Amino acid sequence: MQIGYARVSRGDHQDLGAQLAALDAAGCGRVFREEASGGKADRPELARALVALQPGDVLVVWKLDRLSRSLRDLLFTLEAVAAAGAAFRSLTEAIDTTTPAGRLMLQTLGAFAEFERAMIRERTLNGLAHARAAGRHLGRRPSLTAQQRAEIIARAEAGEGSPSQLASLFRVSRSTVQRVLRAHRARVDL
Known part of the structure; x- marks a missing residue:
C-alpha cells in the first residue's frame, strides 16, 4: 500500500491541493495531512x-522538503520507514528507496538541502552582524520614546502613580514600565 504524507508550513497560507492531487494520482490509498514547519x-x-506503515508499504511525498529540512531528520525518518519494512518515494525528485540508485540519490539530495539551509543561516547571521556594526537597531521598535521614559521615571520618583497607572497613562504594559524603572535604578546604583 502507498501511504501519502502532505505538509505545508503553518501560517504561510499555503494550499495542500497540489500535493494531494499528486499523491492521489500516484495511487496513495491513505494520505496524512499536516500544517507544521x-x-x-x-x-x-x-x-x-x-x-501506519506495514512491511511492503511505501511512504510517498510530493517533494523531499515536505518530509524534512535537515539531513539528520531525514535520515532519522527514513530509518523509521526502513524499520517498519517499508520504502520511501518522492514524486518530484523521482527518488525511490526500493533501488540502490534511489537510496544514493536521496542521501545526496538530503546533503545538498542541509548545505543550502546552513548557507542561508550563515548569510542571515552575517547580515545581522553587519547591520549591528553599522549601528542599525534590530528588532521591534521601542514602545516608548526617550522623553516618555524620562517622564515615567520622573512621575514614579515623585510618587505620581503606580506602575499600573503609568502603564495605562502611556498605553504600554505594566512590565514595560517596570523595565524602564529597573533600568533607571540600575544606572543610578552605579
Missing part, C-alpha cells in the same frame, strides 16, 4: 503515518 521535530501526522 518542516524544521519542527514534533509533527504528529508524520508520526501517525510512520506508525
